[in-house]
Structures are given as C-alpha cells and as structure tokens.
Amino acid sequence: MRTTTGKTTGIPAQRPPTENGWAPARRRGRRAGAPPRHDAQRRRMARTGWTYTAPSLAVIGAITLFPIVFSLVLSFSEVRIGYGGFVVERLTLDNYLALVRSSDWYYALGFTVFYTVVTVAAEVVLGVLAALVMERLSASRGWMMALMLIPWSMITVVSARLWAYMYDSSYGVITWLLQNLFGANPLILGTPASAIGAMAVADIWKTTPFVAIIVLAGLVMLPRDVYESAEVDGAGPWTMFWRITLPQLRPTIAVAVLFRILQAFGVFDLPFVLTGGGPGIATQSLAVMGYKVLFQDLNIGAGAAIATSTGLLVAGACLLFLKVFRAQVGKEDVA
Amino acid sequence: MHLSRRGLLTGGVVLAATALAGCGGDARPPVTAADIAPPTEPVTIDWMAPELLTNDGKDLRRSLVRAFQKRFPNITVRLVQVPPTTDVRRTTLTTQIASGAVTPDVYLGDCAWPAQFAHNSLAMPLGRVADDEEFWSGYPEEVVSSISYQGQVYAFPCYLDLAFLYYRADLLDKHGLEVPATWEELRRTALRLIDTGDVRYGLVWQGMSGEPLTCNVSEFVADAGGALMDLRARRVRVDSPEARRALTFMTELVSEGVSPEAVGTFAEEQTLTAFAGGQAAFLRNWSYAWGSANDPESSLVAGKVGAVLRPTFEGAGTERHSTLGGWHNFVNPHTAHPGAAVAFARWVAEEEAQTLMAATSPYLPTLSAVLDNPRIAGPDKPTNRLSADAAIVLRPFGSPHYPAISKAIYTDVNRLLVDGADPGAVGDTLTEMAQGMALARDGVAL
Numbered sequence: 001m002r003t004t005t006g007k008t009t010g011i012p013a014q015r016p017p018t019e020n021g022w023a024p025a026r027r028r029g030r031r032a033g034a035p036p037r038h039d040a041q042r043r044r045m046a047r048t049g050w051t052y053t054a055p056s057l058a059v060i061g062a063i064t065l066f067p068i069v070f071s072l073v074l075s076f077s078e079v080r081i082g083y084g085g086f087v088v089e090r091l092t093l094d095n096y097l098a099l100v101r102s103s104d105w106y107y108a109l110g111f112t113v114f115y116t117v118v119t120v121a122a123e124v125v126l127g128v129l130a131a132l133v134m135e136r137l138s139a140s141r142g143w144m145m146a147l148m149l150i151p152w153s154m155i156t157v158v159s160a161r162l163w164a165y166m167y168d169s170s171y172g173v174i175t176w177l178l179q180n181l182f183g184a185n186p187l188i189l190g191t192p193a194s195a196i197g198a199m200a201v202a203d204i205w206k207t208t209p210f211v212a213i214i215v216l217a218g219l220v221m222l223p224r225d226v227y228e229s230a231e232v233d234g235a236g237p238w239t240m241f242w243r244i245t246l247p248q249l250r251p252t253i254a255v256a257v258l259f260r261i262l263q264a265f266g267v268f269d270l271p272f273v274l275t276g277g278g279p280g281i282a283t284q285s286l287a288v289m290g291y292k293v294l295f296q297d298l299n300i301g302a303g304a305a306i307a308t309s310t311g312l313l314v315a316g317a318c319l320l321f322l323k324v325f326r327a328q329v330g331k332e333d334v335a
Numbered sequence: 336m337h338l339s340r341r342g343l344l345t346g347g348v349v350l351a352a353t354a355l356a357g358c359g360g361d362a363r364p365p366v367t368a369a370d371i372a373p374p375t376e377p378v379t380i381d382w383m384a385p386e387l388l389t390n391d392g393k394d395l396r397r398s399l400v401r402a403f404q405k406r407f408p409n410i411t412v413r414l415v416q417v418p419p420t421t422d423v424r425r426t427t428l429t430t431q432i433a434s435g436a437v438t439p440d441v442y443l444g445d446c447a448w449p450a451q452f453a454h455n456s457l458a459m460p461l462g463r464v465a466d467d468e469e470f471w472s473g474y475p476e477e478v479v480s481s482i483s484y485q486g487q488v489y490a491f492p493c494y495l496d497l498a499f500l501y502y503r504a505d506l507l508d509k510h511g512l513e514v515p516a517t518w519e520e521l522r523r524t525a526l527r528l529i530d531t532g533d534v535r536y537g538l539v540w541q542g543m544s545g546e547p548l549t550c551n552v553s554e555f556v557a558d559a560g561g562a563l564m565d566l567r568a569r570r571v572r573v574d575s576p577e578a579r580r581a582l583t584f585m586t587e588l589v590s591e592g593v594s595p596e597a598v599g600t601f602a603e604e605q606t607l608t609a610f611a612g613g614q615a616a617f618l619r620n621w622s623y624a625w626g627s628a629n630d631p632e633s634s635l636v637a638g639k640v641g642a643v644l645r646p647t648f649e650g651a652g653t654e655r656h657s658t659l660g661g662w663h664n665f666v667n668p669h670t671a672h673p674g675a676a677v678a679f680a681r682w683v684a685e686e687e688a689q690t691l692m693a694a695t696s697p698y699l700p701t702l703s704a705v706l707d708n709p710r711i712a713g714p715d716k717p718t719n720r721l722s723a724d725a726a727i728v729l730r731p732f733g734s735p736h737y738p739a740i741s742k743a744i745y746t747d748v749n750r751l752l753v754d755g756a757d758p759g760a761v762g763d764t765l766t767e768m769a770q771g772m773a774l775a776r777d778g779v780a781l
Contacts, residue, residue: 030698035665039522080455081429081455081456081457082456083456083668084435085433085434085435098781099781102781104781105781128369130466137660168605169595169596169597170595170597170605170608170609170612170614171602171608171612184452187595187596187597187599187600189600190596190597190600190753192753250347255456276543276545277544278542278543278544278545278599278600278746278749278755279544279599279600279749279750280544280746280747280749280750280753281544281746287412288781290743291426295425295426295429295430296425296426296738296739296742297738297742297780298420298429298451298738299453299601299735299739299741299781302781306781326742
C-alpha cells in the first residue's frame with residue numbers, strides 16, 4: 001500500500017533498510033565525501049562493536065532468549081522432575097492436544113480476550129479524558145500527575161488485597177455502600193458477572209493513569225499553530241478534538257494500547273489475589289491457569305504449552321493491532 | 336561478523352536442548368544408614384517453616400530449635416522465611432528443589448503434598464527410617480498413610496489439624512437450646528437464632544473455590560456415609576446417593592439462609608472474621624480457631640464460645656468426621672547434610688518436641704502418646720480432648736495428581752454453590768465432578 005507521497009505505509013519515521021544492523025555506526029565514522037574505508041578496517045570496527053555489545057547480548061540471551069526457547073522445547077515434551085532435574089521422556093504433541101481438548105482452556109482464552117478488550121477500551125477512553133483535563137491545568141498539573149500515579153505505582157498484590165477488603169461481602173465498604181443505597185445484599189466477588197466486573201474496575205482504576213500520562217505526553221507535543229488555524233477557520237472544540245487532536249494522538253495511543261494489551265493479556269496478580277480465579281473458574285485468566293497447571297499440578301509440559309500458546313496469541317494480536325493502527329495513521333497522513 | 340536472527344534462534348534451540356539433556360538424570364539420593372546417621376562434626380542446616388505461635392504469642396519454631404540444639408549441640412538450625420500462602424510456598428519449594436538447590440535442608444510441608452512431592456522427586460525417601468516399624472507405630476495410622484507413597488515414607492510428622500464445630504454457647508443458653516448433634520438439628524437451631532435477631536448468619540464454612548472447599552466436601556460426604564475416592568485414590572466414588580445427599584444439603588444451607596450466599600467466597604479467614612465478629616452462630620474451622628475466637632483482643636465473642644466435633648446426618652451413624660490436616664517435615668533430596676537434616680526432622684516428630692508443642696501451643700501433636708494424654712495439653716483446650724474421638728477423613732492425596740483432583744472437586748462444587756440450588760444441578764455437578772476427577776487421576780486434566 002502506498003500513499004500519495006509515495007511513502008510506504010508503516011512507521012512514519014522508519015529508516016530505509018540497510019545492509020546490516022550496523023549501518024548507523026559505520027556512517028558516523030565517515031566524513032562527507034571521504035573515500036570508502038578499507039574492508040579490514042570495517043571488520044575491525046565490527047569486531048569492536050561486537051566486543052562492546054557482547055556482555056549485553058549474553059545477558060539478553062540468558063534471561064530472554066534461553067527461557068523462551070527452553071519453554072518452547074518443554075511444551076513439546078513429556079517432562080517429569082527427577083532427582084537430577086527435568087527428565088524429558090519423549091517429544092510429543094500431547095500437551096497441545098490436551099489444551100485444545102480442555103474446556104477450561106477455551107474459557108480462560110475467551111475470558112482473557114474479553115477482559116483485555118473491555119479493560120483496555122475503558123482505560124483508553126478514560127485515560128484520554130483525564131489527559132485532556134490535565135493538559136488544561138497549569139499550576140496544579142504536577143500535583144495531579146503525582147496523585148494519579150499513586151494507583152499505578154502501587155504494587156498490584158497490595159491494591160488487589162485492598163480491593164478484596166472493599167468488596168468483601170461481610171465487612172467491605174463497597175458492599176456496605178450498595179446495601180445502603182439500593183437495599184440489596186450484593187455478593188460482589190461471589191457471582192461470575194459481578195466478580196468479572198469488580199476485577200475490571202480494579203484494573204481500570206490502576207492502569208488508567210498510565211494511559212493518561214502517555215497520552216498527556218503526546219498531547220503537549222501537538223503543534224499549537226494547527227489549532228490556531230482551525231480556530232481562524234471557525235472550528236469548534238468538538239471539531240478540533242475529532243479532526244485534529246485525536247488523529248494526531250493516534251501514534252501515542254497506539255503505544256499505550258500496545259503496552260496495555262501486553263499487560264492485560266498476561267493478567268495474573270489481580271485475579272490471583274482478588275478471586276483466586278473463582279467463583280468456579282469465572283475469572284481464571286490464561287496466566288492463572290498456566291500457573292495452576294505448572295506449579296500446583298506440576299504438569300510441566302502442559303504448563304509450558306499454555307505459556308507458549310499465550311505468548312504466540314498475544315504476539316499475533318499485537319502485530320494485528322499494529323498493522324491496523326499503522327494503516328490508519330498512514331491514512332491520516334494523506335488527509 | 337554477521338549474526339542473523341535465524342542463527343540466534345538456532346543457537347537458542349541448541350542451548351535449550353543441551354540444557355535439557357544436561358539437567359536430565361534420575362539418580363536417587365543416597366539414603367543409607369550411614370547417610371542418615373547424625374553427624375559428629377559442626378553442621379548448619381536451614382529449616383523452612385511458617386511462623387508457628389505458642390499460646391502466649393511467642394515463636395514455637397525458636398523454642399523447638401533451642402531444645403533441639405541442647406540435644407545436638409553440633410547441629411545449628413537456621414530458620415528460613417516462607418511465603419505466606421500454602422500454594423506460593425509450594426511454588427517456591429518446587430522451583431527451588433527441582434533446580435537442584437541444596438537448601439532448605441528441611442521444610443515444613445502440607446499433609447496433602449507427600450505423594451505429589453515424592454512422585455516429582457522433591458522429597459527424600461526416608462529409606463531406613465521408614466523400615467523402623469516401632470517408630471511409625473507411635474503415630475495414628477491415618478497420619479502414616481498420609482505421608483507414604485508407594486511403600487516409602489516421605490516426611491516426619493509434625494502437627495495435626497482437625498476440623499471442629501464452634502458454637503455460641505451464650506446464645507444456646509439464652510434460648511435453652513442444645514448443642515446440635517446432627518446437621519438437621521443444626522439447621523433448625525441456626526434458623527431460630529437468625530429469627531431471634533441474635534445473629535446474621537447461622538453456619539459459616541469455607542465454600543470458596545479452593546482447597547478448603549475440598550475439605551468441607553470430603554467431610555459432608557463422609558457424614559452421609561460416602562467417600563470421594565477409595566483410599567488409594569484409584570476409584571472415583573463420588574457419583575453416589577451419599578454424595579448427592581451431602582451436596583444437596585450444602586446447597587440447601589445457602590438457599591434456606593442457614594449459611595450466607597457469600598459462603599461461596601469464604602475461606603478460613605472470612606469465616607473466622609464473621610464468627611469472631613458475632614455475626615454467626617456456628618463455625619466450621621480448624622483447631623487454631625479456638626484460640627482466635629477466644630482472644631479478647633480480636634474477638635467480640637471471647638469466652639462465649641464452645642467447641643464440639645462436627646455433627647453428622649440423621650440416620651447416618653454416630654461417627655463425627657474431620658478431614659485430616661496438618662504439616663510435616665520433609666527433607667530436601669539434595670541436602671548436603673542428610674544426617675543432620677534427618678536428625679532434626681525426626682527429633683521434631685519425637686516425644687520431647689511433641690510434648691513441648693502440645694504444652695505450649697495450639698497445634699495438635701501427632702505422636703499418639705502425647706495426643707492422647709490430656710494432662711500434657713491442659714484442660715483449657717477442648718480441641719485436644721475432642722480429637723481422640725474424631726473419625727478422620729482422608730482426602731485422596733495418595734495420588735500424585737491430587738491438586739488436579741481437588742481442583743475438579745472445588746471448582747464444580749463452588750459453581751454449584753454460587754449458581755444456587757436447582758433440583759437437577761446436584762446430579763449434573765456430581766457427574767461432571769466424577770469425570771473431572773477421573774481425568775485428573777489419570778494425569779490428563781488441565
């Protein structure tokens with residue numbers, strides 16, 4: 001797909017492809033108009049580059065690449081724990097077959113997708129609104145930002161415990177409020193629908209500030225002259241928001257949404273502390289299910305299969321999202 | 336020098352495969368009489384155990400360690416902090432020991448763990464010690480059975496836990512009511528106490544989606560004369576009229592208002608809070624609840640509480656059931672000091688330590704000679720006195736897949752409790768539960 005300017009749609013500031021990843025370093029070493037360096041010198045520079053980056057690459061390999069590949073291998077193995085460590089009995093597809101035959105896995109997948117869509121959508125709407133309000137503030141913006149960051153900076157296990165106290169059916173303040181307001185006797189964490197809602201509220205409370213701060217950063221960077229021109233042309237606040245602010249904020253929102261999809265899809269600590277995955281398995285996310293299968297049942301292969309499939313699904317979802325969102329950004333560029 | 340993504344990935348796969356091959360192997364830990372003989376040279380071992388409080392709020396673990404070191408001055412025992420919940424504790428231990436860590440040398444583990452830990456090589460088979468028949472005959476049969484797997488013993492008993500029915504003695508006196516001996520009687524008494532306005536709830540018990548619910552289900556099914564599985568955890572026996580009676584009664588407790596609807600979210604903590612806050616007439620809980628409910632600093636009903644063994648169903652015999660709970664000392668199979676570790680774990684199971692525990696703490700000793708001696712425990716703790724008459728119910732933790740079996744039980748029953756009583760729901764739940772338990776037993780459930 002090409003735009004009218006002939007630019008390939010994608011990241012607007014994308015660099016043209018180079019021969020290899022070290023092109024910028026090489027370019028830095030060259031003066032304009034100087035003859036190309038000798039091959040031997042280039043190799044020496046590459047070697048120096050590798051020497052400098054080797055420690056970081058080793059760390060990345062050890063803590064990122066190795067566990068991912070290790071988990072992938074485990075997911076295709078029948079594994080048990082022996083006195084000498086993991087014992088791979090044989091390679092097998094059984095772990096994945098068990099997954100696709102398990103109704104609990106389908107439920108966990110459906111729940112995780114639903115939860116991700118609902119919470120991320122709500123957080124984006126509320127985050128944009130909060131950012132718009134904060135942008136208007138002058139002296140108190142710093143204070144407001146600090147206040148808003150409190151939920152975000154709180155450890156989820158702690159905030160989940162606090163929400164559990166507030167939702168408690170015997171002594172929870174929210175239960176008490178609902179009883180006094182509506183005369184009902186709500187079982188907030190006791191029925192599937194209300195437990196899912198309660199969990200979503202706790203998540204939205206915690207992560208909306210994160211979205212708001214990112215959107216605010218994008219908002220203050222928007223060029224003022226466009227608004228001035230629009231005002232001269234007679235555009236009202238609504239028009240300016242829909243036609244100028246929102247389209248220009250799209251790349252910022254895309255980043256925020258991407259981060260949130262990654263976090264929401266792997267949600268673990270909130271359901272683990274707040275509901276334990278219950279009632280029944282109503283709030284059992286893929287991560288909670290993976291934890292139970294892996295660490296409670298010590299079913300290593302199946303646990304690794306849940307982790308691997310979740311990783312692939314979320315990577316696929318993010319790629320799809322980026323593709324769609326980038327296309328829209330490209331269209332706005334054309335307009 | 337050029338490293339492509341494909342190269343990186345291939346390298347990763349090779350590395351992972353090498354690591355898998357390298358960490359494989361199945362050598363059993365060397366447990367011979369010489370290995371487990373107490374050492375003569377100075378040795379330090381780590382003991383991972385949650386805080387155990389004495390009757391006066393001190394740390395029982397430190398009292399035990401001090402007494403042990405008087406007997407074995409050359410063995411120093413260091414206490415290792417543990418994560419707060421049983422599941423997180425299990426995760427910590429499994430990841431640590433499966434990776435070959437030599438510490439903790441000894442760890443206090445749940446009575447439901449032995450088969451799973453034995454099957455996954457996370458506990459030392461206690462070889463020669465297990466052959467010592469005289470040693471093991473000193474403990475209740477159910478306890479020895481609960482820590483054995485395929486003919487081997489994998490832990491030294493530490494303390495027992497049993498479930499009791501706690502009741503508001505003041506309210507029963509006020510209305511001239513008897514302590515109920517059957518569940519049907521309890522239902523009538525509870526509803527009457529709710530009607531009088533003295534309490535908000537009749538009976539509180541643990542119905543949340545978790546292990547405590549499996550304990551409650553096991554007990555109610557045993558009260559009705561049934562069982563969840565056979566003792567070796569091979570045959571699923573849950574699709575029975577007895578189980579149907581038990582589950583029907585549990586759902587009726589909620590639908591008739593004897594227990595709150597919130598019982599489906601209650602673990603031990605929530606039930607104790609409701610009872611100690613004066614909101615409930617009856618409470619099913621473990622032995623520690625006696626002390627908590629009678630603590631004037633944290634309980635509004637201190638001094639007004641009585642305890643009995645759980646009731647049974649009308650016409651279902653006279654036995655009063657309690658699930659077996661408790662914690663026992665396991666030895667890390669990779670410990671560098673098996674002699675010292677076994678010496679400590681064994682000493683905690685023996686008379687000196689068990690007497691110290693019974694005399695100074697709320698925990699029930701496992702050694703029969705101490706458990707059956709009311710003079711040691713003191714007259715102020717009815718739970719010790721009552722425990723001798725309890726009919727112990729074993730959950731099917733003889734299976735290495737017990738956590739998955741338990742999950743099949745508590746997930747389905749919790750759903751039943753939360754969804755409300757529908758006449759057909761109990762039958763469907765039992766069928767579904769039986770299928771789930773069978774899959775779990777075969778190790779194919781997720």
